[in-house]
Amino acid sequence: MISLDKYSFGFGDRFSLHGEAFIQALKKANDSGLKITPVWNKSFRGYSFVGDDAATVKEKVDKLMLKHTWCKQYLIDADHIKYDNVSEFIDACDYFTIDVSGYIRKLAHYDEMDSFIKANQKYIGRMNVPGMSETFQVFENMITSFAGMYLLAAQKAGEVYQLIKKRKGHKNFITEISMDEVHYSHSPLELFFILNALAYYDVDFQLISPKFIGRFNKNVEYAGETQKFKAELEMYLKMINFAVDEFSLNPNLKLSIHSGSDKFAIYPIIKDVIQKFDAGIHIKTSGIGWLDSIMYLAKLEGEAYDFVKEIYITSYEDFSELVTPYDKVVDINKSKLPTPEEINKLNGAQFKAALDNNPDNKDYNPTLRQFISCAYKTAACQKEKYERLVNENLGMINKQIEENLFDRHFSQIYPASN
Structure with a gap:
């Protein structure tokens, strides 16, 4: 099975003109002891605007890597794809960012909701997460609320994942679940039940991109309180470690931060935190x-x-x-x-x-x-x-x-x- 390396970086190249710059920066990083896996990401929207396609991008990237004798991992990301357009990317891509933000706060069928709520009765009461001083109090109405917000999104992620798996075989691609394009950040407990719901629908994913606190506007600085971002990042990592064991998730599961590029105020914070937790990270950028x-x-x-x-x-x-x-x-x-x-x-x-x-x-x-x-x-x-x-x-x-x-x-x- 393909496993994404510990540190990875998503390059957004609107017109597919700057691969040489990316590879030279990666080589400089490698010479400095920074081991970073490149991921070329472009969305359906990006392809349609520019009149490009994933097969052409893959061909360009493959030629570039061959030219530079790049023997390490690199990937092509079908970024922010959905069920109705994923088929266009299946042959050319080996990384799929399944965007289900549009299904958040939309209700799954009553029977699906009822089954999920019943399956999670065991979490009612106090929940202790290793490494967290905070104890979470879970009530049945909270599980019902989380199911209402996220179960349909998880179900739709499962449908896309199963389609890709059927076409490519489950060992031949990496899956990221994207829930970041909403207006509110996810609490650590929400993240727990999001991961729970994805496991419920048998989605084998290696990356999750929740909505962090603050604004990640395109190509400008982070807008928000950096210390609150740091606290949330640490809580997310603790919750992921707990959920991996609790739900038998992919042991390589890591956070993906859709930075929008240029979030210089929080880059050192990310570095400190992932060092502290010995955690991997994927940083996705756009339009550099x-x-x-x-x-x-x-x-x-x-x-x-x-x-x-x-x-x-x-x-x-x-x-x-x-x-x-x-x-x-x-x-x-x-x-x-x-x-x-x-x-x-x-x-x-x-x-x-x-x-x-x-x-x-x-x-x-x-x-x-x-x-x-x-x-x-x-x-x-x-x-x-x-x-x-x-x-x-x-x-x-x-x-x-x-x-x-x-x-x-x-x-x-x-x-x-x-």
Whole structure:
């Protein structure tokens, strides 16, 4: 059976142009004692926006790894897939992020609910979790409530998992269960019953992505109290260790954090906590190459910056269409975006400064950065021109991405391997 290595990192590459940057950053990490397994992740939405497909991405990644004689594990993730689109990814992918967030707080059939509640009567009373000072008091109405919130989601995860298993064989893929795209974080006790429900439907999964406290908006800093995040991360890890034994879950089960990229305030916390618990972690990112490319093209002025301005103005006019699909992972107030008239008055260096994730720079505009992270669909409408401009400057752009990944992500998140 495929087992995911202890530390792994999900690369979101909108246009599949920056594999060289990723592999160079991974090599630098490896030379520094950081053992990180790469996972190429792209969602059904991402593929449909860009006009790409999983088979093409797999072919590109396979060629890249062969070129660089990468002999270690690497995976292709069908990210945020559901039952109605998973078939498009089964042949090409070996990692499946099953997104069931949309089924949370929707009721399973009465008979399913009743059976699950009866099967969990033994947990009524006081629950002690090893390593936790807090004792959980479980009442029957709480089990009923958790079943109402999460049982249908677990059932739907099971349906997708069984479909993949039937097609690929259960030893040939890795499963992640995603429940993070909701507006509220999951308590440790909720996580226990989520894991319970997934076991109830015989889902063999190696990763779980609950909704953490705070906001993980795309490509900007973590929004929340970092110490509360740390406390929750530690409780999740303790609860996972308890649930693995309690429900005979996959012993490699670990957390997946859908970071949205650039959560620099909590990266050192993640590193400290996973060292403390000797735990694995998967960090999923999005759009690093896309944003670095746009910043570099803006800096060039001329045709390149004219194209960037065109992308921005068109996206501004299509604001709702672009932002709505990401409403749970962005906080964008249109009034805080520059108008097209204001954009036309900025030179390329000023636009780059507004987009670059540097809170110490008075010109930095995190609303703009989030908005541009959603605007790749607009560039995809002129894909040939965008890719030409990027490819003409690919060496320098990739160098920027490589440094960003190693200096600001890898070295901040992962402990050196023993």
